[in-house]
Amino acid sequence: MKALIVYHLIAYIKSYNYVAPMSIFIMILVVNYSIYPNPVLASYGATAIYLYIIAAWISLRFFHTEDIVQQQVTILHAGNDKKYFCSMYLAAGCIVALLAFVSIFYPLVFGMFSKQVTLQELGIGFATHCLLGMVAITLSGVFSRAIIAKKINSWLGLSFMLIVSIASLGLEQLIPGYWKYILFILPPVSEMALLMREPLDLHGIFCVYLWTVAYIGVMVAAFFIIYRRKKKFS
Template sequence: MSAFVRYELLNFIRSLKFIPSSVLYLTWVFIMYAYKNVPILSSYGASSIALYLTMTWMAMAMFTMEEEGEKHILFAHLGSKSKYLRGKWLAIFISMIPLMLFAIFFPILTGSFKGGMTSEYYVLALFCHVIFGIFGVLVGTLFSATRFATKKYAWLSAVFVLVCSLASKSLIETAAFLKWILWLFPPVFYVIEHMGNEFIVNKEFWIDMIFVILYILLAAQIIVWLFLKKER
């Protein structure tokens, strides 16, 4: 598995497909911290949302690197299609680490924040970026490695999911019945609502975090099943 992950990372670097998404994300972070005395949590919330979009793009780029013939050779070499998927995910998450660390530590090193960092802020910033990165990878995988990955509508469908998940709170306030549909989309606001001016650990926070983790586990299992069904 480790050899496959290294192969994927080197292949991804050589393809240069990581450049557009990475450059746009780094540019976003630079612009966001061009001014000093910005609020800590809401700024991390904004960079987490940008990472959500970036990792969707990056996941779709990585899953479309190989042709069908090359992919089946990798299946045979690994001995398992699920290992292929897990290896791809691991390679994508490794690719995410530099972007995530840059978004967390750049404003600290440049003194852009209003107020000082605390251990709770570090944990929350890391958690928020990781969760949003996972959301992005799941969306990207869904529309590039399953039967939803139709060449004509894959990117449009991914953008639709991203927009609906980010605007879910406003959509529900506009039409309450949509909450029964929008629970299918990544629950980004269950995380982002806690990235306000003040961080409070209460019962609502833990309920939201448990729901987010359960959503990720269930969504990952469904995507694995859809991937294996497509590759039969």
């Protein structure tokens, strides 16, 4: 598995597909902290949302690094497609963890905050970035070429999910009656960002973290179920 993860990362680096999204992410960080001092948790909440969007962009391109023929060859060498796609999820997770690290420590190193940052705030900030990044990865997997053949449909579907999940709290007020419960199929992105403020609600954050982890697990399971069903009938 480790060799496969390294292989995916090297292939992605050689593709240069990361240049545009990572450059834009760095620019967003610089602009976000151009006016300081900034509140710690609110700032981390904002950059976690930015990472969520950029991670989805990176991940969908990451799933398409290899062409279809090369992908089949790699799956053959990996032994099975489950191992192949699991290694892709983990490799994409490594990229997200790197971006989360940059998001957390860039403002800290350059003194952009209005107060001393505690270890608790650092931990919550890093966890929030990583979890939202992993949600983006799993969403991208469901909208990747392995599930949806047409590229335009992949990008449109993923973009729709990103927009609706970020705006879900506002949409809840507009949707009548029991229809609002359909929003539970969305990841708790806006809920998590809303909790990133002082005073810190540890119980609320813990509950949303559990919800997010469960959502990630469901999306990974959905990917493999749909992929195998599609493969069986193709």
